[in-house]
Amino acid sequence: MIELKHASKKYQQGGREVHALRDVSLNIRKGEFLSVMGPSGSGKSTLLNLIGGLDQPTSGEIFIDGRPLHGISDDELTLIRRRRVGFIFQFFNLLPILSAVENVSLPILLEGTPFSEIRPKAVALLEQMGLGERVEHRPEQLSGGEMQRVAICRALISNPAVLLADEPTGNLDSHTSEEIFLLLKSLNEQGQTIVMVTHDPKAAAYGTRIITLKDGALSEDISIGGK
């Protein structure tokens, strides 16, 4: 479903060339919950940015559902990013002046669809995540776990082919983290493909497959038996 072929990424940092990703070939199957482990600087965020169309490889190829993400225009990339990919982040990245339901609707509002059309689906998602009572609340009125659940709804609103998570519980306590992971796990069991980068082994262990990056290259690939 997502395929990387010899993907490499280099960039300049303070006059120095950084090789963030070295010749990574990887096939992420539909329905997989892939955890990407590695210390800071190992290239895991770069990998996530390439898969999410936030960045392009210096060399190599990336396909999502057979469509290339490399060598296309920024506009095309933006469209794929908006429609095929959902993101969740460590600090949730919700807009503080919008309510939960408005935050969830935002990706589709940006496409020009009226709010009245999106609202029912956004509310349904929030209810599904146990946030039925929080629809009109603003982020500051929500707990950390609730904010991340709102962010998950926002990521799911466009039915993305893949959900990308960057240290999604880095800012939450152990119990709340577990609730978020169980939620991601149940989405995965309903067929949602998930790619999560983390340096936390407890988080990574929720994956059906765990890869480890070391100095920008793939070093371990662990897959749980069955699924």
Place this chain on the structure above:
Amino acid sequence: MSVKYAMLGILAEKDLHGYELKSSFDEKVGEFWSLNYGQIYSTLDRLEKEDLVTHDRQVQDKRPDRKIYSITKKGRKELDEWLAAPINRVRALRDEFFIKLVFTGTDNPGPVLDLIEKQKALYLRQMNHLTHQKIALKKKAKDPAALTTELLMDAGLFHAEADIKWLTLCEAKIKATLVKK
């Protein structure tokens, strides 16, 4: 030491014969702790000598009698005292891996770094397995005993995580020494 109290804890719930005792032990903590029948029976013998446990004989058709064990009043008191007391010492660093580290030496770091990497991958694999067992348990069980099992699994995960973090630190410190040389 704790085998003794685990036996007392199981018998405090119900009188059991040796075989059932082992099954109950396996069900409660078997994921982390394996005991053979020899250890079970030798512990029971010791507990009887200390008057913490006693037994009744159950006559069976065509088969040898079996012993049904029960906890004594003295046993129950000792168990309650043990349960209420916090543990005095932190986990011993008597880990087999630690011994390996001592004897491999860090003068020639290649083999140590290899070993660390293999060990980390192994712990991660176990955490992966344990996490999925925990998810399966959470899905099916709603009985109160399942919570204890889940908490034990959590402890296993936290310990494995600490081991991985420690190994990652070892790796970084050994590499930093290399750069200095």
